[in-house]
Structure formats: structure tokens, C-alpha cells
Amino acid sequence: MLATNGIQLLTPRHWKDYELIDCGDFEKLERFGDVVLIRPEPQAVWPKALPEAEWVKRHDIRFKGRSATSGDWIKKNPRLPDRWYIGYNNGDVDIKLRLALTSFKHVGVFPEQAVNWDYISETVNSFQIKQPKVLNLFAYTGGASLVSRAAGADTTHVDSIKQVITWANENRELSGLSDIRWMVEDALKFVKRELKRGNRYNGIILDPPAYGHGPKGEKWKLEDHIADMMRDVVQLLDPEEHFLILNTYSLGFSAVIVENLVKMAKPEVQNLETGELYLEAAMGNKLPLGVFGKFRKLAATQTPPSYSP
Structure with missing residues (x-):
């Protein structure tokens, strides 16, 4: 936990099935379970830390927007599923979540x-x-x-x-x-x-x-x-x-x-x-x-x- 002037800055610490790999140039590269996505991110106004070639190499599916509110998912391997599952366990509770590729760039x-x-x-x-x-x-x-x-x-x-x-x-x-x-x-x-x-x-x-x-x-x-x-x-x-x-x-x-x-x-x-x-x-x-x-x-x-x- 970070803090500044009494305002806390908090980030998750227990995710094993999720990882933000990099973010920048209005996109984020993130892993949900075994699936690595590239999605738009309007707040990532700084340059990417990794070169674009590394993003292309690492990702499985990329979201391409058609408008401000919708778009399409482009798969490197067409056989990749549209739905998959991840878990979250913080030592007190253990839950499972089904993820899916929606037209609004969200996954659930x-x-x-x-x-x-x-x-x-x-x-x-x-x-x-x-x-x-x-x-x-x-x-x-x-x-x-x-x-x-x-x-x-x-x-x-x-x-x-x-x-x-x-x-x-x-x-x-x-x-x-x-x-x-x-x-x-x-x-x-x-x-x-x-x-x-x-x-x-x-x-x-x-x-x-x-x-x-x-x-x-x-x-x-x-x-x-x-x-x-x-x-x-x-x-x-x-x-x-x-x-x-x-x-x-x-x-x-x-x-x-x-x-x-x-x-x-x-x-x-x-x-x-x-x-x-x-x-x-x-x-x-x-x-x-x-x-x-x-x-x-x-x-x-x-x-x-x-x-x-």
C-alpha cells in the first residue's frame, strides 16, 4: 500500500491468475489465466515499456475498436476459446470466475x-x-x-x-x-x-x-x-x-x-x-x-x- 496526503493507493496482491504485464500508448497487455490479451486503456497515456514487437509476440488475442463503445477480438489462433476460467484465493475465500470476450472490450x-x-x-x-x-x-x-x-x-x-x-x-x-x-x-x-x-x-x-x-x-x-x-x-x-x-x-x-x-x-x-x-x-x-x-x-x-x- 502506498499513501500520499492521507489518500491510499491500493493494488491487488493475491492474484495468481491475473497479471498486468505492461501498459502504455493507450493499451494494456494483461494475462488472465493462460490467455494474454491486448485491450484499449484510455488512461495509459505514457509510452509502453516493452517494444511493440514484444507485445505482438506475447499476446493471444487483441481487441480492435470499431467505435467508442464496441469492437472485435482478433485471435492469433482461431481455435482459442471465447470463454475460459480463472480463480481468486486470498486465504479467506476461494472463488471461480468465467471470462468471455464481449463486444465492449470487457471480459467479466x-x-x-x-x-x-x-x-x-x-x-x-x-x-x-x-x-x-x-x-x-x-x-x-x-x-x-x-x-x-x-x-x-x-x-x-x-x-x-x-x-x-x-x-x-x-x-x-x-x-x-x-x-x-x-x-x-x-x-x-x-x-x-x-x-x-x-x-x-x-x-x-x-x-x-x-x-x-x-x-x-x-x-x-x-x-x-x-x-x-x-x-x-x-x-x-x-x-x-x-x-x-x-x-x-x-x-x-x-x-x-x-x-x-x-x-x-x-x-x-x-x-x-x-x-x-x-x-x-x-x-x-x-x-x-x-x-x-x-x-x-x-x-x-x-x-x-x-x-x-
């Missing part, structure tokens, strides 16, 4: 999120309550949901896209887990309904996109809706034991903005940590991939875990 996992997965599993294991309740909003293919469930939490997974939830459920089966509650819902509407129902959670995870749509066409724009969302979600937290993670990818958001959002929604917040997630390449360069804010409250008799990503 954001590796930097492993930092948050470690925080989730450590915190859930530190709670005194026997089966804490965790809510994962904008939950995508379910990495954080799997970790929460594997750590013993009663887990609710909310995403607006049915096909993505189907993918997350496949990851649950691969991981040998059961009883995750799947909700194809607009996240903001779901939270407001939970408030009316009087439900409470010991953990809430938010990983909202910059833009998105609910299942009925509801529009989500991060800067327009995140303050409203934060005001509501903090009211869902159990008063005795809880944690909250807010993660954002928007290029216009800084850790200071996230800090302000959390403090305005919950002025009495304690143990607030803010910072930036990054991936460190084997060549030594660092790729920033989002900012976070997180806090937790344990029972009065509990000693906070010594979190070390």
Missing part, C-alpha cells in the same frame, strides 16, 4: 476490485453477528457477491441487466456457493423500496458506472444521481456493525469527491478511508483504475482487522 472481471474483495472478506469475518447481510449494488458478474457469500454473509446481488445476472449465477455455481439473492432491478429504486420496508444491511457495496440504464429504461448518470443514492444507502446500514464501499471509475471523479459524498451523506462517519485503485505492471508502471471510499464499524468489543492489501 475488473481485477483491481480484488482490493475491495479482501476488505469485504476480512470485515465480514470480523463481525460478531452470525450471518451478516450484504447488499451489492451495480453488481455486474458478481465478484464481490461471491466473496461476501463465501465469507458467510447473506448476500443480495442487484443489477439491471438480466444476462449479467445469469453470468453471475454461473460464477456462483462454479464457486460452489448457494443462496445468493438475485435482483434484476434499478439500483436506486431498489434502495428506496428497501428503506420503505425497513430493511437493514451490515454491508453495502456500490460500484456504479458513469452511465447506465435500469431494466425499464431508467437513466443513471453518476454525477446526477450518486448524491441521492448515498443519502439513501447510509440509512440502510445496521447501526451496530457495518461497512460500506463506494467505488467509481469516472475519469472526472477524485478521491476528494468521494470523501465529500460520504461525509455529506453520513456526517458522523468514522474510520473513513479514501484513495485510488491501481494495477502495477510487471514492467513497473502503474495504471490507475478508479477511486474509492470505504468505512466500517465493528462491535464495541471487536478489534479492527489489520488490513494489508
Whole structure:
């Protein structure tokens, strides 16, 4: 972990099935299991550390964009599969993930999120309550949901896209887990309904996109809706034991903005940590991939875990 002016800089330390090899010239060279990909990366504005010939030699599949939002995967060997599998084990939890080549350059996992997965599993294991309740909003293919469930939490997974939830459920089966509650819902509407129902959670995870749509066409724009969302979600937290993670990818958001959002929604917040997630390449360069804010409250008799990503 690095730190500057109180802002943490965190990168995963437990990935065996993932490696960022190099990044630069608006691309990244990365290994998922045995498959090496080249994908666009708008934040890699510096030159590549390795020569282009080395990138060409090492990669298996390269993404070529047709537009700002879609493109095609070019395989060196046409027999390479469109789907494959990787695992993640941090010593507390062991999960499996199915990866796939999508037209949006994504493959089904954001590796930097492993930092948050470690925080989730450590915190859930530190709670005194026997089966804490965790809510994962904008939950995508379910990495954080799997970790929460594997750590013993009663887990609710909310995403607006049915096909993505189907993918997350496949990851649950691969991981040998059961009883995750799947909700194809607009996240903001779901939270407001939970408030009316009087439900409470010991953990809430938010990983909202910059833009998105609910299942009925509801529009989500991060800067327009995140303050409203934060005001509501903090009211869902159990008063005795809880944690909250807010993660954002928007290029216009800084850790200071996230800090302000959390403090305005919950002025009495304690143990607030803010910072930036990054991936460190084997060549030594660092790729920033989002900012976070997180806090937790344990029972009065509990000693906070010594979190070390």
C-alpha cells in the first residue's frame, strides 16, 4: 500500500491468475489465466515499456475498436476459446470466475476490485453477528457477491441487466456457493423500496458506472444521481456493525469527491478511508483504475482487522 496526503493507493496482491504485464500508448497487455490479451486503456497515456514487437509476440488475442463503445477480438489462433476460467484465493475465500470476450472490450472481471474483495472478506469475518447481510449494488458478474457469500454473509446481488445476472449465477455455481439473492432491478429504486420496508444491511457495496440504464429504461448518470443514492444507502446500514464501499471509475471523479459524498451523506462517519485503485505492471508502471471510499464499524468489543492489501 502506498499513501500520499492521507489518500491510499491500493493494488491487488493475491492474484495468481491475473497479471498486468505492461501498459502504455493507450493499451494494456494483461494475462488472465493462460490467455494474454491486448485491450484499449484510455488512461495509459505514457509510452509502453516493452517494444511493440514484444507485445505482438506475447499476446493471444487483441481487441480492435470499431467505435467508442464496441469492437472485435482478433485471435492469433482461431481455435482459442471465447470463454475460459480463472480463480481468486486470498486465504479467506476461494472463488471461480468465467471470462468471455464481449463486444465492449470487457471480459467479466475488473481485477483491481480484488482490493475491495479482501476488505469485504476480512470485515465480514470480523463481525460478531452470525450471518451478516450484504447488499451489492451495480453488481455486474458478481465478484464481490461471491466473496461476501463465501465469507458467510447473506448476500443480495442487484443489477439491471438480466444476462449479467445469469453470468453471475454461473460464477456462483462454479464457486460452489448457494443462496445468493438475485435482483434484476434499478439500483436506486431498489434502495428506496428497501428503506420503505425497513430493511437493514451490515454491508453495502456500490460500484456504479458513469452511465447506465435500469431494466425499464431508467437513466443513471453518476454525477446526477450518486448524491441521492448515498443519502439513501447510509440509512440502510445496521447501526451496530457495518461497512460500506463506494467505488467509481469516472475519469472526472477524485478521491476528494468521494470523501465529500460520504461525509455529506453520513456526517458522523468514522474510520473513513479514501484513495485510488491501481494495477502495477510487471514492467513497473502503474495504471490507475478508479477511486474509492470505504468505512466500517465493528462491535464495541471487536478489534479492527489489520488490513494489508
